[in-house]
Amino acid sequence: MxxxxxxxxxxxxxxxxxxxxxxxxxxxxxxxxxxxxxxxxxxxxTELASDLQWLDGMLMVILTAIVIGVVGLLAAVVIFYNRHRNPTPATFTHNSPLEIAWTIVPILILVFIGAFSLPILFKQQEIPxxxxxxxxxxxxxxxxxxxxxxxxxxxxxxxxxxxxxxxxxxxxxxxxxxxxxxxxxxxxxxxxxxxxxxxxxxxxxxxxxxxxxxxxxxxxxxxxxxxxxxxxxxxxxxxxxxxxxxxxxxxxxxxxxxxxxxxxxxxxxxxxxxxxxxxxxxxxxxxxxxxxxxxx
Incomplete structure (x- = not known):
């Protein structure tokens, strides 16, 4: 050929x-x-393209919220826990509720994303x-x-x-x-x-x-x-x-x-x-x- x-x-x-x-x-x-x-x-x-574009928009909302949340927490730490405002640092090493929260919340976010992304992936890969x-x-x-x-x-x-x-x-x-x-x-x-x-x-x-x-x-x-x-x-x-x-x-x-x-x-x-x-x-x-x- x-x-x-x-x-x-x-x-x-x-x-x-x-x-x-x-x-x-x-x-x-x-x-x-x-x-x-x-x-x-x-x-x-195509329906495939519409699904992908919708998924991208949904993920962008989630990622934007995460970025805003993380930047907000960093800003709060810088403002309220700097040396001038908080000259005596805390001595604790653990906070069980907080550690459980920052473990469970990302898991829930990933499960939520997977619930929408996996069906779209399967639709692409299952050839009719x-x-x-x-x-x-x-x-x-x-x-x-x-x-x-x-x-x-x-x-x-x-x-x-x-x-x-x-x-x-x-x-x-x-x-x-x-x-x-x-x-x-x-x-x-x-x-x-x-x-x-x-x-x-x-x-x-x-x-x-x-x-x-x-x-x-x-x-x-x-x-x-x-x-x-x-x-x-x-x-x-x-x-x-x-x-x-x-x-x-x-x-x-x-x-x-x-x-x-x-x-x-x-x-x-x-x-x-x-x-x-x-x-x-x-x-x-x-x-x-x-x-x-x-x-x-």
Whole structure:
């Protein structure tokens, strides 16, 4: 597969083409993407992501209360038990009620946190029956996707990767360089300048509301497949097959990045997922199955 990819990249460079092999006949909003100077999470598009964001908010309240409490106690000690106010220090060494309290209270806090966090963890790890199964393999530095129930496979490169350059792009378009020509290339693919370093030449396409199981592995070193808006992340380890699942409840385009340092071009290994209507997915699936370049 790697050898095939190498020759395909050379062919793409010397062959003029304006169409990407994978087009979805539906206008989609970019929903899951990072924003400049942004804080917090991306918009949750799955139940898993909503649960994680709620858990994070709840933990933040608890941690804030603990920090305020500890800082308050330290301030009280500094103010009321300094040498000037309390010149004669106490001589006792034990306070059983206090020791019992500072043992039991943290236990209760941890039990409370576990009562909410463990069900969310189990929901992530218990893989449901899949409506769609996709095997994703991380390579240095691109992703390979196999729709195992339908018998086709495609590679996904960041727009701007050498494998995505064609003779039509012109000499001013250089790999990994955002120029006017590269911006035009993004527009032709249906993206904008804002999606530079995020958009790929081919995207994972799934229908809204369906359970998608991703089987994740690595073809050379460890990679990590993640979509923040879905609340999923899974390392792809060579020789092992791990799984994650999601069910997107909103149509749109979602972006992720390889989240495991995997080599010199780790930063140029984005992920694009398009969540579409069932009708648009069925149309895309028929076209994809008929694409001779994608046949296994």
């Amino acid at each position: 790697r050898l095939w990819t190498f020759f395909a990249s050379l062919t793409a460079f010397f062959t003029a083409t304006t169409a990407f092999a994978q087009e979805v006949n539906q206008d989609l909003e970019v929903v899951g993407a990072p924003t400049d100077a942004g804080m917090g999470f991306q918009t949750a598009a 029956e899949a409506d769609i199964t996709i095997k994703v393999t991380g390579y240095q530095w691109f992703w390979g996707y196999e729709y195992v129930d339908h018998g086709f496979y495609f590679d996904s490169y960041m727009i701007g990767h050498p494998a995505t350059l064609t003779a039509e792009d012109g000499d001013d378009v250089q790999p990994y360089v955002l120029s006017a020509g590269m911006e035009e290339k993004l527009v032709r693919a249906g993206y904008s300048r804002d999606e530079w370093l995020l958009a790929t030449d081919t995207a994972v396409v799934v229908p809204v509301g369906k359970t998608v199981v991703m089987q994740v592995t690595g073809g050379d070193v460890i990679h990590s497949w993640t979509i923040p808006a879905f609340g999923v992340k899974q390392d792809g380890i060579p020789g092992r097959l791990a799984e994650l699942w999601f069910s997107a409840d909103r149509e749109g385009i979602y972006f992720g990045q390889c989240s495991e340092l995997c080599g010199v071009s780790h930063a140029y290994m984005p992920i694009t997922v398009k969540v579409v209507s069932e009708e648009a997915y069925a149309e895309w699936l028929e076209n994809a199955k008929e694409n001779p370049d994608w046949q296994l």
